[in-house]
Amino acid sequence: MHEIRFHNTLGGKIEAFAPQNGNEVRMYTCGPTVYDYAHIGNYRTFVFQDILRRFLKLRGFKMKHVMNLTDVDDRIIANSAAAGVSIRDYTEKYAQAFFDDCKTLSIESPEHWIRATDHIDDMVRLIERLQEKTYTYPSEGSIYYRIAKFPHYGRLSNIDVAGIQAGARVDVDRYEKESARDFALWKAPKPGEHFWETPIGKGRPGWHIECSAMAMKYLGETLDIHTGGIDLAFPHHENEIAQSEGATGKTFVRYWMHAEHLLVEGEKMSKSLGNFFTLRDLFAKGYKPSALRFALASVPYRKQLNFTFDGLQQAASSVERLRNFAARLAQRKFPAGKQKGMAARIAEAAEEFDAGLSDDLNTARALAAAFDLLRETNIAMDKGDFRQGDVAAAQEFLANFDRIFAVMEDNDAEKLRALGFGAADSGPSDAEIDKLVADRQAARQRRDFAESDRIRKELAVRGILIEDSKDGSVRWKRK
RNA sequence: GGCGCGGUCGCCAAGUGGUAAGGCAAAGGUCUGCAAAACCUUUAUCGGCGGUUCGAUUCCGCCUCGCGCCUCCA
Numbered sequence: 279m280h281e282i283r284f285h286n287t288l289g290g291k292i293e294a295f296a297p298q299n300g301n302e303v304r305m306y307t308c309g310p311t312v313y314d315y316a317h318i319g320n321y322r323t324f325v326f327q328d329i330l331r332r333f334l335k336l337r338g339f340k341m342k343h344v345m346n347l348t349d350v351d352d353r354i355i356a357n358s359a360a361a362g363v364s365i366r367d368y369t370e371k372y373a374q375a376f377f378d379d380c381k382t383l384s385i386e387s388p389e390h391w392i393r394a395t396d397h398i399d400d401m402v403r404l405i406e407r408l409q410e411k412t413y414t415y416p417s418e419g420s421i422y423y424r425i426a427k428f429p430h431y432g433r434l435s436n437i438d439v440a441g442i443q444a445g446a447r448v449d450v451d452r453y454e455k456e457s458a459r460d461f462a463l464w465k466a467p468k469p470g471e472h473f474w475e476t477p478i479g480k481g482r483p484g485w486h487i488e489c490s491a492m493a494m495k496y497l498g499e500t501l502d503i504h505t506g507g508i509d510l511a512f513p514h515h516e517n518e519i520a521q522s523e524g525a526t527g528k529t530f531v532r533y534w535m536h537a538e539h540l541l542v543e544g545e546k547m548s549k550s551l552g553n554f555f556t557l558r559d560l561f562a563k564g565y566k567p568s569a570l571r572f573a574l575a576s577v578p579y580r581k582q583l584n585f586t587f588d589g590l591q592q593a594a595s596s597v598e599r600l601r602n603f604a605a606r607l608a609q610r611k612f613p614a615g616k617q618k619g620m621a622a623r624i625a626e627a628a629e630e631f632d633a634g635l636s637d638d639l640n641t642a643r644a645l646a647a648a649f650d651l652l653r654e655t656n657i658a659m660d661k662g663d664f665r666q667g668d669v670a671a672a673q674e675f676l677a678n679f680d681r682i683f684a685v686m687e688d689n690d691a692e693k694l695r696a697l698g699f700g701a702a703d704s705g706p707s708d709a710e711i712d713k714l715v716a717d718r719q720a721a722r723q724r725r726d727f728a729e730s731d732r733i734r735k736e737l738a739v740r741g742i743l744i745e746d747s748k749d750g751s752v753r754w755k756r757k
Numbered sequence: 758g759g760c761g762c763g764g765u766c767g768c769c770a771a772g773u774g775g776u777a778a779g780g781c782a783a784a785g786g787u788c789u790g791c792a793a794a795a796c797c798u799u800u801a802u803c804g805g806c807g808g809u810u811c812g813a814u815u816c817c818g819c820c821u822c823g824c825g826c827c828u829c830c831a
Contacts, residue, residue, distance in 0.1 A: 290761090310831080323831040352829080436760055437827065485829085507831025508761090514830090538762070539825065546824075576780080577770070582763070582824060589769055592781040599780085602794060634771090642771050646779035653779095653796085660788090660796050727790055734792075745793050753794085 280636035312372035326579040343388035384684040419466030435512035486517035569594035616667035627651035
């Protein structure tokens with residue numbers, strides 16, 4: 279077990295990690311704004327966050343992880359009004375799609391899913407606390423945060439507040455502010471717009487207040503970890519710090535972890551460039567969930583991930599190799615006993631796997647540890663050196679591997695069907711396949727290779743791959 | 758302009774002051790009735806120029822190219 283070290287955006291250094299209270303890690307993740315389907319860039323960040331929590335659990339920590347759904351913002355208000363439905367009705371569809379996508383990518387569910395609109399009261403109370411401490415000022419029915427009052431502003435993102443010039447930005451709200459860098463805690467309703475009636479007036483919350491209010495409500499005033507995409511560091515997280523620490527006087531977050539962005543073919547993903555993809559876009563093209571997860575997980579989170587279809591294909595091949603190895607381990611009969619040195623070799627690989635992940639979630643390094651062991655074990659098997667007595671340890675290694683990467687289970691087709699892809703043809707049943715495989719074996723017995731190959735082709739057409747082995751057994755798998 | 762990240766084999770991608778992990782792909786080979794799978798072999802001197810050093814891909818400086826943030830954004 280290696281010391282866990284994480285990069286902390288606050289300070290920009292890699293630091294040893296330990297939760298504040300014993301064994302429990304309290305973590306908050308900025309979830310999606312449910313105004314549309316989330317895209318693969320979003321999921322790069324959510325897969326990172328998933329690997330983080332899976333790793334901490336593997337290391338024995340108890341997770342208390344909260345993820346919010348931002349279900350009120352300008353886009354949602356505008357879109358729901360345009361569609362003539364309530365905010366809740368409008369966002370429900372995308373919230374559900376998000377849950378479905380997470381499940382498809384094997385992203386574990388956090389301990390708490392929460393919605394901004396369920397916590398308006400908490401936000402109002404936090405704003406009131408800030409009012410009492412004079413961190414706020416009203417303007418045209420809205421309430422603003424006075425950044426001049428918070429000296430630490432800019433520390434997270436290394437932004438010099440003096441550098442933000444008045445009038446330099448396009449502020450869609452165009453309310454009167456004392457300083458250009460001040461931000462809205464509470465927004466006065468525009469005519470016809472949905473609003474909440476509260477002790478601090480009519481209106482709706484600013485974007486940043488929800489995370490401060492909800493994070494502290496569920497996790498206490500000082501959290502262990504707060505994650506998000508790198509773009510959120512400024513201004514969102516910077517503002518969260520200002521709000522939370524302004525109200526409590528305590529450190530809001532001990533470790534800030536941000537995922538770098540995903541690029542597509544080296545360019546920023548955007549709708550105008552036509553390189554904007556949701557999961558559904560990829561699945562419709564025939565790519566598998568496990569391949570996408572592997573592609574997103576294999577590049578360490580602090581490095582920009584250049585998404586390409588070639589890369590996705592490479593990821594699919596890698597996953598296939600991993601699964602083939604697991605199948606070989608499970609199905610072949612090896613000589614009894616243990617191979618000299620194998621147990622130690624497996625333990626060494628597990629050590630290196632842990633070392634990689636402990637090193638700021640270096641998934642590339644962890645992966646290399648797994649593939650090294652895989653190759654060496656395959657060699658031992660080919661030579662006939664590998665023994666049955668080592669199978670359990672090797673499988674345990676793979677099980678641990680999969681507690682992090684979650685790509686071993688051959689359930690892609692099932693997941694895709696659940697999303698409505700490929701439902702038309704779920705392929706032949708296991709029984710039907712077994713029957714054809716048996717027929718083919720019989721044909722091979724009588725050396726009727728024409729018939730044997732005909733059956734194999736028939737199965738291939740229907741997506742089933744046959745593999746003969748030396749000992750006469752046959753393995754089949756769905757492609 | 759300010760802040761930050763990165764340029765390592767065809768593609769993806771680790772890494773170290775003492776001549777560079779892993780994955781994918783490619784070529785040849787072993788095995789196989791044929792395939793498939795698996796294995797073996799082969800393929801890099803680390804963007805450029807200087808500096809420090811016995812020695813730098815790894816440290817420093819400059820340059821160059823790409824990307825991100827600074828305004829909503831994972």
